[in-house]
Amino acid sequence: xxxxxxxxxxxxxxxxxxxxxxxxxxxxxxxxxxxxxxxxxxxxxxxxxxxxxxxxxxxxxxxxxxxxxxxxxxxxxxxxxxxxxxxxxxxxxxxxxxxxxxxxxxxxxxxxxxxxxxxxxxxxxxxxxxxxxxxxxxxxxxxxxxxxxxxxxxxxxxxxxxxxxxxxxxxxxxxxxxxxxxxxxxxxxxxxxxxxxxxxxxxxxxxxxxxxxxxxxxxxxxxxxxxxxxxxxxxxxxxxxxxxxxxxxxxxxxxxxxxxxxxxxxxxxxxxxxxxxxxxxxxxxxxxxxxxxxxxxxxxxxxxxxxxxxxxxxxxxxxxxxxxxxxxxxxxxxxxxxxxxxxxxxxxxxxxxxxxxxxxxxxxxxxxxxxxxxxxxxxxxxxxxxxxxxxxxxxxxxxxxxxxxxxxxxxxxxxxxxxxxxxxxxxxxxxxxxxxx
Amino acid sequence: xxxxxxxxxxxxxxxxxxxxxxxxxxxxxxxxxxxxxxxxxxxxxxxxxxxxxxxxxxxxxxxxxxxxxxxxxxxxxxxxxxxxxxxxxxxxxxxxxxxxxxxxxxxxxxxxxxxxxxxxxxxxxxxxxxxxxxxxxxxxxxxxxxxxxxxxxxxxxxxxxxxxxxxxxxxxxxxxxxxxxxxxxxxxxxxxxxxxxxxxxxxxxxxxxxxxxxxxxxxxxxxxxxxxxxxxxxxxxxxxxxxxxxxxxxxxxxxxxxxxxxxxxxxxxxxxxxxxxxxxxxxxxxxxxxxxxxxxxxxxxxxxxxxxxxxxxxxxxx
Numbered sequence: 001x002x003x004x005x006x007x008x009x010x011x012x013x014x015x016x017x018x019x020x021x022x023x024x025x026x027x028x029x030x031x032x033x034x035x036x037x038x039x040x041x042x043x044x045x046x047x048x049x050x051x052x053x054x055x056x057x058x059x060x061x062x063x064x065x066x067x068x069x070x071x072x073x074x075x076x077x078x079x080x081x082x083x084x085x086x087x088x089x090x091x092x093x094x095x096x097x098x099x100x101x102x103x104x105x106x107x108x109x110x111x112x113x114x115x116x117x118x119x120x121x122x123x124x125x126x127x128x129x130x131x132x133x134x135x136x137x138x139x140x141x142x143x144x145x146x147x148x149x150x151x152x153x154x155x156x157x158x159x160x161x162x163x164x165x166x167x168x169x170x171x172x173x174x175x176x177x178x179x180x181x182x183x184x185x186x187x188x189x190x191x192x193x194x195x196x197x198x199x200x201x202x203x204x205x206x207x208x209x210x211x212x213x214x215x216x217x218x219x220x221x222x223x224x225x226x227x228x229x230x231x232x233x234x235x236x237x238x239x240x241x242x243x244x245x246x247x248x249x250x251x252x253x254x255x256x257x258x259x260x261x262x263x264x265x266x267x268x269x270x271x272x273x274x275x276x277x278x279x280x281x282x283x284x285x286x287x288x289x290x291x292x293x294x295x296x297x298x299x300x301x302x303x304x305x306x307x308x309x310x311x312x313x314x315x316x317x318x319x320x321x322x323x324x325x326x327x328x329x330x331x332x333x334x335x336x337x338x339x340x341x342x343x344x345x346x347x348x349x350x351x352x353x354x355x356x357x358x359x360x361x362x363x364x365x366x367x368x369x370x371x372x373x374x375x376x377x378x379x380x381x382x383x384x385x386x387x388x389x390x391x392x393x394x395x396x397x398x399x400x401x402x403x404x405x406x407x408x409x410x411x412x413x414x415x416x417x418x419x420x421x422x423x424x425x426x427x428x429x430x431x432x433x434x435x436x437x
Numbered sequence: 438x439x440x441x442x443x444x445x446x447x448x449x450x451x452x453x454x455x456x457x458x459x460x461x462x463x464x465x466x467x468x469x470x471x472x473x474x475x476x477x478x479x480x481x482x483x484x485x486x487x488x489x490x491x492x493x494x495x496x497x498x499x500x501x502x503x504x505x506x507x508x509x510x511x512x513x514x515x516x517x518x519x520x521x522x523x524x525x526x527x528x529x530x531x532x533x534x535x536x537x538x539x540x541x542x543x544x545x546x547x548x549x550x551x552x553x554x555x556x557x558x559x560x561x562x563x564x565x566x567x568x569x570x571x572x573x574x575x576x577x578x579x580x581x582x583x584x585x586x587x588x589x590x591x592x593x594x595x596x597x598x599x600x601x602x603x604x605x606x607x608x609x610x611x612x613x614x615x616x617x618x619x620x621x622x623x624x625x626x627x628x629x630x631x632x633x634x635x636x637x638x639x640x641x642x643x644x645x646x647x648x649x650x651x652x653x654x655x656x657x658x659x660x661x662x663x664x665x666x667x668x669x670x671x672x673x674x675x676x677x678x679x680x681x682x683x684x685x686x687x688x689x690x691x692x693x694x695x696x697x698x699x700x701x702x703x704x705x706x707x708x709x710x711x712x713x714x715x716x717x718x719x720x721x722x723x724x725x726x727x728x729x730x731x732x733x734x735x736x737x738x739x740x741x742x743x744x745x746x747x748x749x750x751x752x753x754x755x
Contacts, residue, residue: 089693094718101507118721122506206591215699267611270700271590400720406699414701 040130042339048077049336054096054109056087063356067349071340078336080108100124105328107337108344111158113149113321113391114398117237120152121396121437126327126334127155128341137345142362143320145391150324158324159345160362162353164289165385166219166318168192169296169306174284178202180209183285185381187310189227189253192285196262199284211263212287213274214254214413217405219288220274222319222393225250227312232393238434240401243427249313251412252419259415266414290360290382297374308381320389322362360386396437401430492734495727503723516728525704525712526729530736532617533708537685539621540628544677547632552666554633555640566634573630581694584623585610588695610695613705620691620706627691628684632677639673640666671752679744686737689714709733 055064061084068080083106085092093115099105105124119125131137137159139147146160170183179202180195196209212220222232230247233240241247257263264277275292277283279299287309288296296304309316325344327337343349350363354370360382361367371379395401404426412422499516501509520526554565572580587593588609596606609619643666651661689710696703709729717726 090718097505097721118505122504124506215697265608266701267608268591270611270697271585271588271608272592397721400722403715403719407704410699410701416701 040134040136040338042136042342043075043335045075046077047075047336047339049333050079050081051107051331051333051336051340052081052083053340054083054085054092054106056085056092056110057358058084058086059358060353060356063353063358066352067344070348070352071343074343075336075339078340080340100328103330105330107328107331107333108340109326109328110161111150111324111326113394114402116150116157116324116326117152117394117396118398119326120155120157124329125157126329126331126337127157128159128327128338129156131159131338131342131345132156136342141345141364143322143364143386143389145320145386145389146322146324146362149322149391149394150326158326159341161323161325161344162359163320163322163362163386164218164291164360165320165382165389166223166287166289166309167306167381167385168285168309169278169288169292169304170285171278171281171283171300172303172305173300174199174203174207174281178209178284180284182305183307183310185308187307189224189310189312192310193257193260193262196257196285197260200261207282208264208277208284209262210257210285210287211269211274211277211283212254214266214269214410215273215406216402218319218321218392221251221254221409223250223287223309223317224253224312226317226319226390227309227315228253229312229314231390233395233430233434237395237437240427240430240434242423242430246314248420248423251409251423253312254413255415255419258413266410270410290379293374293377293379294357297377302376304377306377306379306381308385315388318385318389319392320386321392395434397433400433404429404433495730498724499727499731501724501727503727505721509724512724516725519725520728520732525707526709526732528704529707529709529712532706533686533688535617536621536624536688536708537682539618540624540685541678541681543625543628544632544674544681546625547629547636547677548667548670548674550629551633551636551640552662555637566637569633570630572627575627577627577690578694580623580627581691584619584691585695585697588619610697611700611702613702616696616700616702616706620688620695623691623695624685624688628681631680635677636670636673639670643669668753672754675744675748675752679741682740682744683737686710686733686740709736 053064053068055061061082064082068082071080072078085095087093096105096109096115096119100119100122111119111125128137132139139156142160143163146163147156150156150158150160168183168187172182175182175195178199180198181191183192183195192210199209200207214220217232225232225241225247228246228249230244230250231241232247242251254263258265263269264272264274264283269277274283274286275288275295278286278288279296293306296306309318325341327334327341331337345363347363347366350361350366351369353359353361354366354368354373357370357373360370367383371383373379408422408426408429411417412419498509500511500513502512502515503509550569553559554562587595590596590606590608590611593606593609595609599606607615609615647665647669648661651665656664686708687710688708692706692708692711693714696706700706710733713726713729713733716722716729
């Protein structure tokens with residue numbers, strides 16, 4: 001190539017490639033949600049409308065389709081179109097934020113804990129208190145922690161769809177070989193440590209007694225912080241609880257079991273996740289969410305057991321998280337959307353979800369089917385835990401302090417910084433962030 | 438070039454009486470009306486809509502605080518002031534620079550491999566080119582997952598291999614320093630295919646008679662490589678190094694996939710684009726993220742400009 005054409009080619013590629021990282025923000029001012037008439041009456045059966053329903057889990061799509069069929073028996077002229085966006089890499093939330101900026105949020109969508117306040121407090125969602133006052137949905141039908149999760153500034157924004165709590169899974173074979181006891185629901189942290197240590201000592205290098213996923217709090221330190229007598233965030237979502245003595249006990253728990261060799265190191269747990277250690281038979285006990293029941297059972301069959309979390313200084317509480325069905329503030333079909341969300345909050349959809357066995361439905365009394373879905377494994381513990389569980393910690397900008405957790409805590413778990421110091425630093429940063437909300 | 442020669446000759450030979458005859462020729466030289474513009478319009482529009490507009494918009498947003506659901510308030514230089522006092526930024530510039538330098542070591546490797554593959558009489562040339570090119574066209578996310586396993590501290594083949602010699606390998610992806618080296622090695626491996634193709638093309642443009650002449654003069658194979666191949670390859674090498682620097686400063690996906698969340702080594706490994714992603718899409722801080730985006734743009738533009746300056750000293754154009 002001659003010099004001139006070559007240089008312009010190189011320059012063009014430089015420009016083209018160099019700017020891939022720029023960001024386009026769709027801007028539009030957010031306006032207040034149209035306040036709905038407080039009195040709700042179900043629309044006529046002849047209601048004709050088309051609404052969109054955004055979900056992110058392909059495994060749950062068949063159940064969602066069945067639920068829509070059930071809804072169409074009541075409202076045959078309302079078409080519900082499922083919009084599936086996988087959640088991988090945050091794609092679902094990036095898309096929802098962008099759609100909301102353009103006032104194109106799907107009429108009805110799945111919501112989760114970390115995002116509910118962000119959307120509700122920015123006027124992107126329609127409150128559904130009218131459904132409650134009209135008696136269409138009853139708050140007492142769901143675990144109260146879930147109703148709290150979706151109540152923002154005293155207004156309910158969604159019907160709880162499903163929930164997750166955390167249990168202690170164990171491998172009977174490994175515990176037996178190491179001469180360790182099998183966990184029971186009356187275990188304490190000390191029982192867990194003693195028996196975990198037996199397993200680590202018995203098998204030696206590369207095999208461990210107990211661990212949890214320390215890349216996020218839900219199945220690990222959130223629970224032990226509650227059990228230690230602390231909390232992650234105050235119930236008004238304004239103050240960090242990381243510097244409370246009880247919370248620090250809950251964080252110290254993980255640093256201790258790593259230091260004692262009961263758990264793989266922080267480095268080992270970031271490169272091979274706790275659930276992989278357990279599934280590969282190199283970890284005897286793991287703290288994990290109910291969603292792992294099916295995969296773990298597939299790996300170990302009747303060698304698998306699961307019990308409630310062991311008791312810490314204060315309690316054996318688990319954190320509870322669940323999805324909700326919410327309505328866009330800018331929906332053009334509020335009648336159909338309300339009717340659909342009202343239906344989603346009822347018992348028939350809950351039973352269909354229980355039947356599919358993918359998630360635990362939020363509707364009380366519909367979960368027994370799920371609890372008995374695996375023969376020889378009593379899953380009732382997850383339901384019992386839900387009754388006293390603490391809501392998943394959230395605020396208006398949850399992901400901002402989630403990032404701080406990821407930045408600060410690993411060094412504390414690894415023993416590189418004292419837990420109390422890290423906890424205080426995190427509390428300070430988190431409080432500064434919460435002050436912005 | 439040929440057109441201007443034609444004109445000179447026309448003017449030279451045309452007498453006053455043949456002015457009319459020259460007119461058709463001259464018309465051929467005039468701009469062709471709107472057609473060229475219509476033909477390049479799709480590209481120009483594409484560049485304008487997908488590159489220029491976002492750059493301008495990002496530039497504007499970098500002076501604002503952006504709401505999660507749109508709406509921005511002008512806050513002047515606040516984002517830039519935050520950026521200059523953010524300790525993550527200098528560390529991540531250093532991380533990104535180290536990554537880029539290591540990936541650039543792939544250029545001499547590509548030159549060596551290309552001259553082996555393009556050797557006269559080489560068999561299965563197409564096969565080798567394809568093999569080296571496959572990593573380049575594979576999704577970085579997929580590549581990242583595979584390498585994450587290869588570098589695994591407990592069960593990875595690299596540490597297994599080291600253990601054969603009694604070496605206890607590190608937790609590559611969770612130890613500061615090692616993590617950046619591991620990511621850089623994968624980056625180098627991925628860029629090799631592209632570099633190889635460009636350099637192979639450059640090799641094939643070198644006239645064979647130069648080598649024949651050198652042979653007649655008794656130059657050794659190595660001497661030929663040093664005095665003919667390398668100097669005549671410099672335009673291709675220059676091109677590849679521009680692209681490598683530009684790509685290097687956009688390190689994101691490999692890092693994201695290979696290191697994962699809550700990684701102890703992240704502060705010593707994270708790139709500028711990684712921080713940009715965190716701020717824009719996780720922390721809902723798009724104004725600040727835009728400022729970081731502008732910083733990335735300025736750094737890449739500066740490095741490219743410097744390279745264009747320096748190339749006068751070492752690049753030979755035929």
